[in-house]
Amino acid sequence: MRGYLPVLRMARRDALRAKGRTALVTCMIGLPVAVIVAVAVLVPTMEWSQREALPYELGAADARLTGTGHGALRQDPLEPALGYSYAPPAKDTPWTTEEITERVKAVYGPGARVQPYAQGRALELRTPRGYREAQLTELDIRDPMTRGMYDLVEGRAPAAADEIALSPSLAGREFPVGATARVGRDGAARRVVGHVRDPRDLDRPVALALPGAFPGAAPRADQEWLVSAGRPVTWADVGEFNKTGIGVLSREVVRHPPQVSAATGDSDGAGDGAWLAITAMVVAMIVLEIVLLAGPAFAVGIRRQRRMLALVAVAGGGARHLRAVVLASGLVIGCAAALAGAVLGIAAAVAARPVAKAVEHTVMGPLEVPWTLVALTMALGAGSGLLAAYVPARQAARLDVVAALAGRRDRAPARRGWPIAGGAVAGAGVVLCLAGAGPLHEFGPALGAVCIIVGLVMAGPWLVGAAGRVAGRLPVPLRLAVRDSARNRGRSAPVVAAIMAAVAGITALAIADASDLRQERVEYLAQMPMGSALVRPPLDRADAVRGAVARELPGVPLVDVRVLPGENSVCQGGETADCPSVGFSSNGAGGAARMFYLDGVVGGAREARLLLGRDDPAVARALAEGKVVLFGSGSPADGTTTATVSVWKDDRRHVLRKVRLPAVGVAADPHVPALVPPSLASKVGVPARVEGFGVDRADHRVSKAEEGRLREVVAGFGERQGEGGVYVERGFNRSNTGLMVLLAVAGGALALGGSLIATGLSAADSRPDLATLAAVGARPRTRRLLMMGQAGFVAALGCWLGLAAGIVPGIAVARPLTEVPQGDGNPTPHGTIVEIPWGVLLLIGVVVPLVAMAAAGLLTRSRLPMSHRLAG
Numbered sequence: 001m002r003g004y005l006p007v008l009r010m011a012r013r014d015a016l017r018a019k020g021r022t023a024l025v026t027c028m029i030g031l032p033v034a035v036i037v038a039v040a041v042l043v044p045t046m047e048w049s050q051r052e053a054l055p056y057e058l059g060a061a062d063a064r065l066t067g068t069g070h071g072a073l074r075q076d077p078l079e080p081a082l083g084y085s086y087a088p089p090a091k092d093t094p095w096t097t098e099e100i101t102e103r104v105k106a107v108y109g110p111g112a113r114v115q116p117y118a119q120g121r122a123l124e125l126r127t128p129r130g131y132r133e134a135q136l137t138e139l140d141i142r143d144p145m146t147r148g149m150y151d152l153v154e155g156r157a158p159a160a161a162d163e164i165a166l167s168p169s170l171a172g173r174e175f176p177v178g179a180t181a182r183v184g185r186d187g188a189a190r191r192v193v194g195h196v197r198d199p200r201d202l203d204r205p206v207a208l209a210l211p212g213a214f215p216g217a218a219p220r221a222d223q224e225w226l227v228s229a230g231r232p233v234t235w236a237d238v239g240e241f242n243k244t245g246i247g248v249l250s251r252e253v254v255r256h257p258p259q260v261s262a263a264t265g266d267s268d269g270a271g272d273g274a275w276l277a278i279t280a281m282v283v284a285m286i287v288l289e290i291v292l293l294a295g296p297a298f299a300v301g302i303r304r305q306r307r308m309l310a311l312v313a314v315a316g317g318g319a320r321h322l323r324a325v326v327l328a329s330g331l332v333i334g335c336a337a338a339l340a341g342a343v344l345g346i347a348a349a350v351a352a353r354p355v356a357k358a359v360e361h362t363v364m365g366p367l368e369v370p371w372t373l374v375a376l377t378m379a380l381g382a383g384s385g386l387l388a389a390y391v392p393a394r395q396a397a398r399l400d401v402v403a404a405l406a407g408r409r410d411r412a413p414a415r416r417g418w419p420i421a422g423g424a425v426a427g428a429g430v431v432l433c434l435a436g437a438g439p440l441h442e443f444g445p446a447l448g449a450v451c452i453i454v455g456l457v458m459a460g461p462w463l464v465g466a467a468g469r470v471a472g473r474l475p476v477p478l479r480l481a482v483r484d485s486a487r488n489r490g491r492s493a494p495v496v497a498a499i500m501a502a503v504a505g506i507t508a509l510a511i512a513d514a515s516d517l518r519q520e521r522v523e524y525l526a527q528m529p530m531g532s533a534l535v536r537p538p539l540d541r542a543d544a545v546r547g548a549v550a551r552e553l554p555g556v557p558l559v560d561v562r563v564l565p566g567e568n569s570v571c572q573g574g575e576t577a578d579c580p581s582v583g584f585s586s587n588g589a590g591g592a593a594r595m596f597y598l599d600g601v602v603g604g605a606r607e608a609r610l611l612l613g614r615d616d617p618a619v620a621r622a623l624a625e626g627k628v629v630l631f632g633s634g635s636p637a638d639g640t641t642t643a644t645v646s647v648w649k650d651d652r653r654h655v656l657r658k659v660r661l662p663a664v665g666v667a668a669d670p671h672v673p674a675l676v677p678p679s680l681a682s683k684v685g686v687p688a689r690v691e692g693f694g695v696d697r698a699d700h701r702v703s704k705a706e707e708g709r710l711r712e713v714v715a716g717f718g719e720r721q722g723e724g725g726v727y728v729e730r731g732f733n734r735s736n737t738g739l740m741v742l743l744a745v746a747g748g749a750l751a752l753g754g755s756l757i758a759t760g761l762s763a764a765d766s767r768p769d770l771a772t773l774a775a776v777g778a779r780p781r782t783r784r785l786l787m788m789g790q791a792g793f794v795a796a797l798g799c800w801l802g803l804a805a806g807i808v809p810g811i812a813v814a815r816p817l818t819e820v821p822q823g824d825g826n827p828t829p830h831g832t833i834v835e836i837p838w839g840v841l842l843l844i845g846v847v848v849p850l851v852a853m854a855a856a857g858l859l860t861r862s863r864l865p866m867s868h869r870l871a872g
Contacts, residue, residue, distance in 0.1 A: 616668070
């Protein structure tokens with residue numbers, strides 16, 4: 001026993017002998033390692049580095065040039081977009097292809113080649129209904145210089161100015177290979193000769209054409225050029241180009257970056273420190289969770305190895321030898337779990353790449369394994385195994401040899417000062433959560449949460465003992481289970497603490513996410529009643545759009561929304577002096593900011609139902625009596641409102657006239673200032689115009705497919721891109737159900753696993769007690785009920801403590817996350833929003849303990865053990 005080889009051999013044999021316990025501890029240590037390794041591999045894999053993106057950014061070219069002006073640039077070696085000008089010329093213009101070609105040939109000789117390249121411009125494709133938007137790319141992909149930048153899926157590449165290639169998602173059924181596409185507002189004909197795809201963004205709506213196929217009136221600022229220089233474009237070449245305003249992305253510079261960098265931004269050292277601190281806290285909590293869960297499992301080994309450890313001591317082994325035997329078990333299982341977790345994490349990352357491409361159409365970069373981080377994570381896993389075995393190893397070193405050989409159990413004395421210290425630490429954590437958010441920013445709640453959890457972990461044994469005092473009021477099997485757990489705190493308290501720590505973190509995250517979702521729901525402003533729709537045509541093509549919409553929605557009544565132009569209305573003539581606007585005085589309360597999506601609407605009960613989403617007898621009666629209905633307002637004291645007609649001229653507003661009209665106010669606010677009956681609209685003196693066609697939800701609810709077709713129809717009638725639009729009110733539809741289910745499953749799995757661990761420990765440690773029960777005539781189901789009670793007690797206590805520990809940090813995080821000051825001009829001002837997801841918390845606090853009890857009952861044999869077999 002002078003070396004470590006014998007204890008390692010003993011640890012290996014014990015791990016192989018107790019396969020169930022070994023597999024359990026391996027999963028506890030290996031699964032966090034697998035998750036960390038998978039994330040560590042996926043994060044750099046999902047991000048395309050400059051070197052990895054070279055085949056898609058440059059193809060086979062040596063460099064890509066960008067020339068938006070002739071002023072001098074200072075450029076980062078790897079980020080040409082970060083260059084900025086110094087003293088640009090007074091009348092600067094973008095570089096042209098001819099100038100770039102001349103400059104490149106002057107530097108690299110007549111054999112150098114330049115390929116124009118432009119992308120990002122919006123292009124509209126004419127469809128049978130209207131227009132479909134695409135992103136134009138002008139590049140000749142037949143040139144070997146462009147190899148790899150785009151994938152040709154079907155057909156061939158454009159070879160003439162009247163040819164075009166479209167992405168499969170954009171082409172649909174309307175533009176197969178060989179079809180003729182009408183592009184742009186002028187309807188120029190282009191023949192579809194192929195289907196292409198961006199290899200890094202499979203869903204991007206690409207329209208590929210030759211350079212110059214869509215000429216502009218002047219050199220474009222988004223024009224770029226691929227360069228085949230015949231030799232590497234060095235950093236010195238980049239500096240020369242920068243002197244004349246040309247940015248360069250060089251293959252040679254990316255592959256072999258210079259030692260100096262002229263980065264233009266300041267590094268955010270504070271942000272890096274914050275991330276480092278948060279990462280350190282997360283790692284510490286993961287290690288704490290592993291130790292708390294795996295530590296009691298190692299205690300099982302001590303229970304089963306007590307006689308073997310006692311024999312080692314009798315043979316001359318000292319306390320350090322006994323410690324070494326248990327620590328070696330932690331080292332062996334920890335190393336095996338770390339290795340298995342690393343392999344599993346890398347395999348999961350490898351499998352995620354094709355799955356993400358097939359399901360989400362997300363193309364990741366080449367697999368990138370940060371071996372240093374993987375090795376550190378494996379060391380973390382192996383170290384967690386050693387830490388988990390440390391306390392059991394110290395207990396083994398204090399083993400009572402005589403009691404172990406005689407089959408008696410000894411218990412470690414309780415530490416009286418720990419509950420008081422734990423309460424103080426938890427109290428400090430509460431103070432940090434509630435008062436530390438201001439001076440410490442995000443570190444206050446984070447540190448407070450850690451202190452609360454650590455304090456409750458320190459007070460865990462006392463809390464388990466205090467909870468056991470209620471056992472006298474329970475039925476006999478539950479009474480025995482609770483008292484056994486309270487008496488053997490060394491195996492039950494760490495499991496309760498582990499469950500508590502996991503549930504506390506899940507509770508804080510659930511409260512923060514639910515509060516954030518509640519804030520978004522409160523701040524959401526609906527433009528129409530739920531299910532209603534509004535089609536807004538170009539103002540000069542309203543009649544034609546109405547007919548097209550009617551054809552797309554046959555049999556659906558359309559409500560003409562006639563509007564008195566307001567201050568924010570579009571002026572068709574271009575001269576604001578010729579565009580009078582109408583505003584209505586109201587008796588709004590509090591002067592809160594309001595959002596208007598339509599100006600004063602002219603109409604009656606039909607229009608009122610469209611705007612309000614229901615029939616309102618009071619509004620219909622007021623309109624029938626010839627009164628203006630003011631929304632979001634109290635009724636005027638004199639029963640009238642002032643309609644002010646004004647124009648914007650000479651950079652200020654000129655009032656033309658004011659008209660007093662009878663009016664009533666209503667509290668409802670459909671984001672329209674007023675509804676004016678036609679009999680009064682003529683008195684205002686400003687003609688009403690049709691600004692939309694409404695679809696009442698009582699008549700028809702527009703589906704998403706119909707919405708897409710209507711958008712094409714409206715785009716087809718506009719003279720300019722983006723003119724007109726379609727809005728279907730579907731309400732606030734973002735949901736956090738998936739995250740909440742994930743949190744509930746994670747909390748349930750941890751609580752269930754911890755409770756089953758405690759049950760397994762109890763089964764290994766309570767055989768004498770169970771034999772005594774059998775001897776005094778206990779029924780066979782008593783053992784199952786006893787195990788169910790222990791699992792339920794540990795799970796319930798851990799879950800309830802975790803819920804209590806996580807509520808304060810969750811509320812503390814929700815405060816800075818959701819608070820919006822009152823009276824700041826926001827249409828939806830509110831203070832702090834705190835939303836408690838009671839459903840998830842009740843699921844964790846009630847259902848999980850019941851499931852743990854059921855699982856323990858199913859996994860426990862009813863037959864009670866006997867300490868001696870009777871002869872005969």
